[in-house]
Amino acid sequence: MFRAVRPEADGGAETPAKDAKGADDAKGAKAPAKGEDVPADRATSVFRTVRPEADGAAEAPAKGADDAKGADDAKAAKAPAKGEDAPADQATAVFRAVRPKGDDGSEAKGAEAAKGEDTPADRATAVFGAVSPKKNGKAAASVDQPTELLKAPEAEPGGKGGKTPAESDSERTSQFVPLKSLDGAPAKPEKQEKPGKPEKAAKAPAIPVSVTPPAPPKAQPPKGGPAVDGAAAPAQPAAPLDLLAQLTNTPPPPETPARNAMRRVKIYAPLVVLLLIVFCAVQAFRPLPDTKLSIASAKATFTFEGQKFDMPWPGEGQAAAMVQGVGSLGTYGEEKPVPTASVAKVMTAYVILKNHPLQKGDKGPDIEVDAEAEQEAKSQDESRVPLTKGEKFSEYDMLQMLLIPSGNNAARLLARWDAKTRDAFVAKMNDAAKELGMSKTTYTDPSGFDKTTVSTAVDQLKLAEAVMKNEVFREIVAKPNADVPGGPHLNNNNDTLLLKVGVLGIKTGSSTPAGGTLMWAAKRTVGGKEHMILGATMDQHFKGGPDPNAENSLLMVKNVSYKMIKAVQDSLTSVTIVKKGDVVGYVEDGLGGKTPxxxxxxxxxxxxxxxAAKLTLGKGAKPVPHEAKAGTEVGELTVGSGTGAMKVPVALQKNLVEPSFGAKLTRLG
Structure with a gap:
């Protein structure tokens, strides 16, 4: 960038210094003669300054050490004679430094130094060279270091001419050549000065600089290969903490259980916190479980006061009884299937009314009598009603003929009218029995005349409870007799029992295999409410003498049944089980919360x-909400079961609120 011109010493013109590379390329070139114009500086020169003359001597131009190519081209050029005008300045030069002359008045070559002198550094980053002071009368080689900026000029003892020598041709025609890297070939030793010429005293530089050149890098073996020349194999890359310690000049902290535990806490704590947040959000917004009502344990049962009721069960066979809507009175005897006799006609009526329902006062469709029904009317071995082929009777009248006089031919006619065939209708009867839970009942004919139609008292009690819900059926079985328009007068075989107070029927049956059977019903009003008493008594056989057509067995079953009816009617009572305002249960929110x-x-x-009456707490017409105000009705309290059960509404004692956040958070199910 800059070149400085040193002033002449002892009136002699300064000889340009040679560059390391330029000295090799321009050996043998001569300097221009005196009076000739020195060629212009290189194209990259900017300014050139001329040092003041010493003792009237003009300053001679020196060649730039940094101009590699120009130094090569003008290696042998001579300095202009004293008194001659100095050549014009270079175009881009700012400072130009001239190497000092030797004892013979000639300038030392830049690339070669005399033996015993320090070899100047030749660095790619050198810009300016500083002149070393003379050692033992010899001019010291210039120090060319990368950190030098200026080379201090030496004052000439006496200058001549007062003019600056003209630039050489090589200077005017020089061009930019990049410096050579020091990592290449080693610098050549400086040549010795010519003998016989005394050394000229060189003045020490204004700012002496001494820089130790960096040590050459050690050769390293290839990565992953063996060590070269005994060198150790390269270490593995340092861990991040070790590398950080090297950079901060701080050793890594020692591994301790506490530090390891703390590191794990720092790593896993954010994940745990995130999972907790997600868990809390899911728990908070999960749908709430359905609320439910639970009865208080103290109100779950109620025992009526007084001496325990003793049911007068028959001495043989089997029986079962209940008060509809209140509870079971118990059973008697072995529960085994026995012939039902005409009690089977109750199932026939149940299937007909199920498939062809009638409303109160409705007679239903007409049914025409066929030849088979007329022929069966003439039988002497079974109960029947007089029928003639072609006659038509309403469904209601045919049901009266079935249930009041217990006509077998009427049962078979209804079966053919409903299902076309007897077997198809029997299948319907058995299907209905299964629906009602009559697991020990089998029907093989619609009239019960066949001894293979069997059942139990418990199963027949289930049928009685179901069929007595039909108003048309209840109306028919309660009649002791009836007149059919255009038909016969009908007398009920249960007329003597039906004349008793509160007795409602239902159906008698008798045969030699079955003995006497009876499905019975009665009523009793207590506490302003009518309660129905239902029962079935089966397998009653008269043993006190002859029993033609099981007539005595039929009478026997009616007598023992009435004793049971009478005992229940007399013992049935009504009491207040729960008073208004009593806490009877709770609304449970499903998360542990309870509202009374x-x-x-x-x-x-x-x-x-x-x-022991059983109380239950159930939902009302509307589902139980999750939030409601005190006094809101949320369900019903019931005592008993079935259609005759007693019920009262229940309401919240205090406000019902949703579960708390803590309850939602700890919800596991």
């Missing part, structure tokens, strides 16, 4: 002495 509910009115129930 109370009865909105007195609950009265029917029973007999010693009976």
């Amino acid at each position: 509910v109370v009865a909105t009115k007195d609950l009265t129930g029917a029973g007999w002495p010693g009976m």
Whole structure:
């Protein structure tokens, strides 16, 4: 960038210094003669400054050490004679430094130094060279270091001419050549000075600089290969903490259980916190479980006061009884299937009314009598009604002929009318029995005349409870006799029992295999409510003498059945089971929360002495909400079962609120 011109010493013109590379390329070239114009500087020169003359001597131009190519071209050029005008300045030069002359007045070559002198550094980053002071009378080689900026000029003892020598041709025609890297060939030793010429005293530089050149890098073996020349194999890359310690000059902290535990906490704590947040959000927004009502344990049962009721069961066969809507009175005897006789006609009526329902006052469609029904009317071995082929009777009238006089031919005619064939209708009867849970019942004919039609008292009680819900059926079986328009007058075989107070029927049956059988019903009003008493008595056989057509067995079964009816009617009573305002249960939110509910009115129930009535708490017409105000009705309290059960509404004692956030958070199910 800059070149400085040193002033002449002892009136002699300064000889340009040679560049290391230029000295090799321009050996033998001569300097221009005196009076000739020195060629212009290189194209990259900017300014050239001329040092002041010493003792009237003009300053001679020196060649730039940094101009590699120019130094090669003008290696042998001579300095202009004293008194001659100096050549014009270079175009881009700012400072130009001239190497000092030797003892013979000639300038030392830049690339070669005399033996014993320090070899100047030849660095690619050198810009300016500083002149070393003389050692033992010899001019010291210039120090060319990368950190030098300026080379201090030496004052000439006496200058001549007062003019600056003209530039050489090589300077005017020089061009930019990049410096050579020091990593290449080693610098050549400087040549010795010519003998016989005394050394000229060189003045020490204004700012002496001494820089130790960096040590050459050690050769390293290839990565992953063996060590070269005994050198150790390269170490594995350092861990991040070790590398950080090297950079910060701080050793890594020692591994301790506490530090390891803390590191794990720092790593896993954010993940655990995130999982907790997700868990809390899921728990908070999960759908709430359905609320449910639970009865208080103290109100789950109620025992009627008094001496325990003793049912007068028959001495043989089997029986079962219940108060509809209150509870079971119990059973008697071995529960085994026995012939039903005409009690089977109750199932026939149940299937007909199920497939062809009638409303109260409705007679239903007409049914025409066929020849088979007329022929069966003439039988002497079974109960029948007089029928003639071609006659038509309503469904209601045919049901009266079936249930009041117990006509077998009427049962078979209804079966053919409903299902076309007898077997198809029997299949319907058995299907209905399964629907009602009559697991020990089998029907093989619609009239019960066949001894293979069998059942139990418990199963027949289930049928009685179901069929007595039909108003048309209840109306028919309660009649002791009836007149059929255009038909016969009908007398009920149960007329003597039906004349008793509160007796409602239902159906008698008798045969030698079955003995006497009876499905019976009665009523009793207590506490302002009518309660129905139902029962079935089967397998009653008269043993006190002859029993033609099981007539005595039929009478026997009616007598023992009435004793049971009478005993229940007399023992049935009504009491207040729960008072208004009593806490009877709770609304459970499914997460551990409970809100008490109370009865909105007195609950009265029917029973007999010693009976343990069961209370239940159930939902009302609307589902139980998750939030509601105190006093909101949320369900019903029931005592008993079935259609005759007693019920009262229950309401919240206090406000019902949703589960708390803590309850939602700890919800596991």
